[in-house]
Structure formats: C-alpha cells, structure tokens
Amino acid sequence: MTRVEGKNSFLRHYLAHLHCQTFCYSISLEMLFDSVRLLTYYLKYWFIPDF
Numbered sequence: 001m002t003r004v005e006g007k008n009s010f011l012r013h014y015l016a017h018l019h020c021q022t023f024c025y026s027i028s029l030e031m032l033f034d035s036v037r038l039l040t041y042y043l044k045y046w047f048i049p050d051f
C-alpha cells in the first residue's frame with residue numbers, strides 16, 4: 001500500500017461519507033473541508049471544540 005493510499009484509507013475509515021463504495025457524498029466542497037479539518041483537529045488534540 002502506498003503512502004497516498006494509506007492516507008485515503010485512513011480518511012475513509014474516519015469519515016463515512018468519503019467511503020468509495022457508497023453513494024453518500026458531502027453536500028458541498030466547503031462542508032467536506034470542514035469535516036476533514038474537524039477530524040484532523042480531533043486526532044491531534046483528542047478534543048472536539050464547542051462552536
């Protein structure tokens with residue numbers, strides 16, 4: 001498994017709407033970026049901020 005494939009697999013694991021075998025897609029590109037940012041924040045600090 002290449003490094004890129006590993007990172008993609010990791011993201012698909014934590015963000016269900018990125019899973020390739022489903023038809024669930026994010027409503028907007030902005031929402032997708034926000035979801036990835038929230039995931040990376042959580043994985044870095046193990047805390048979800050209250051907005």
